[in-house]
Amino acid sequence: MRLIKTFFAVCVAAAMVPVALHASSGAPVLPEQSWSHTGIFGSYDKHAAKRGAQVAVEVCMGCHSISLIKFDQLRALGLSEVEVKKLAEVQGRSKNDRMTSAMDETAAKDSFGVIPPDLSLITKARKGYEDYTYALLTGYPSEAEMELVKKVMAKGAISEQDALEVQSALLINAHDKEQMKAKLERLVGGANFNKYFPGNFLAMPAPISAGSVQYADGTDNSLKQLSRDVVTFLAWAAEPTMEERKSLGFWVMGYLFVLTILLYAIKRRIWAKVH
Numbered sequence: 690m691r692l693i694k695t696f697f698a699v700c701v702a703a704a705m706v707p708v709a710l711h712a713s714s715g716a717p718v719l720p721e722q723s724w725s726h727t728g729i730f731g732s733y734d735k736h737a738a739k740r741g742a743q744v745a746v747e748v749c750m751g752c753h754s755i756s757l758i759k760f761d762q763l764r765a766l767g768l769s770e771v772e773v774k775k776l777a778e779v780q781g782r783s784k785n786d787r788m789t790s791a792m793d794e795t796a797a798k799d800s801f802g803v804i805p806p807d808l809s810l811i812t813k814a815r816k817g818y819e820d821y822t823y824a825l826l827t828g829y830p831s832e833a834e835m836e837l838v839k840k841v842m843a844k845g846a847i848s849e850q851d852a853l854e855v856q857s858a859l860l861i862n863a864h865d866k867e868q869m870k871a872k873l874e875r876l877v878g879g880a881n882f883n884k885y886f887p888g889n890f891l892a893m894p895a896p897i898s899a900g901s902v903q904y905a906d907g908t909d910n911s912l913k914q915l916s917r918d919v920v921t922f923l924a925w926a927a928e929p930t931m932e933e934r935k936s937l938g939f940w941v942m943g944y945l946f947v948l949t950i951l952l953y954a955i956k957r958r959i960w961a962k963v964h
């Protein structure tokens with residue numbers, strides 16, 4: 690019976706491997722999300738970005754700066770002057786200031802061992818773009834996953850079945866049990882583990898969870914929603930003029946198309962006598 694159960698678990702987990710982990714490198718595969726602003730005609734979901742600005746200021750800017758953006762630029766997302774002033778005050782800034790964190794870099798380095806990176810361009814700076822930032826924010830172990838880890842560690846040795854369960858929950862490669870054990874020990878010891886951060890351990894504790902931020906319009910504040918919103922905001926912050934770029938590109942292509950037809954007509958006319 691146990692053998693059948695194990696066999697079944699192995700089959701289920703094996704079927705999941707290509708989805709969760711890259712077959713060759715064993716690194717986790719980022720789940721692909723759909724964003725309104727990607728693609729050639731995409732534009733930002735301004736409502737999401739506006740909510741995301743609130744999450745960024747109230748939570749992320751406790752540690753991170755977004756220094757390439759000024760508070761006043763948030764007006765482009767539909768925030769009123771009063772809303773902008775209020776958000777700036779959260780970080781002790783005024784509306785014409787850049788969005789720098791109230792925490793200074795030395796204090797941050799003392800607390801975390803690293804300076805939290807500026808988030809202005811983070812969406813473009815990481816492989817996987819917004820899908821990565823989203824995966825990172827939602828990639829901390831849930832309570833149920835922590836229970837699984839504790840259960841597995843309580844047994845001493847990691848069985849094949851346990852390893853596969855851990856692999857499908859936390860995306861740690863089951864082939865190397867020694868490494869898995871070392872990681873689970875660090876995780877149980879309280880280190881910050883994330884399924885999608887390269888190497889899994891990072892200096893940032895899970896920054897948001899369900900309910901971390903209250904939206905004035907009563908929008909659902911689940912972890913997924915908060916993450917989507919702040920990721921949309923950070924994508925906007927990395928390129929606030931994307932929509933103009935795309936529409937200019939559209940006109941340029943149209944112009945080149947018309948020019949090509951004209952040049953062809955002229956060419957035919959000029960060469961008509963020669964042929």
Ligand code: HEC
Nearest residue numbers: 748749751752801803805806811822891892893896897919
């Ligand atoms: C308590 C402080 C703190 C808060 C709050 C915080 N972060 Fe971080 N964050 C850090 C630190 C420290 C790092 C550096 C992690 C490392 O390199 O180990 C980091 C790194 C990051 C990275 C880069 C990860 C990488 O691949 O290098 C992203 C993206 C990020 N944070 C996003 C956010 C977002 C979005 C929020 C708000 C929802 C947020 N952080 C809130 C401390 C914080």
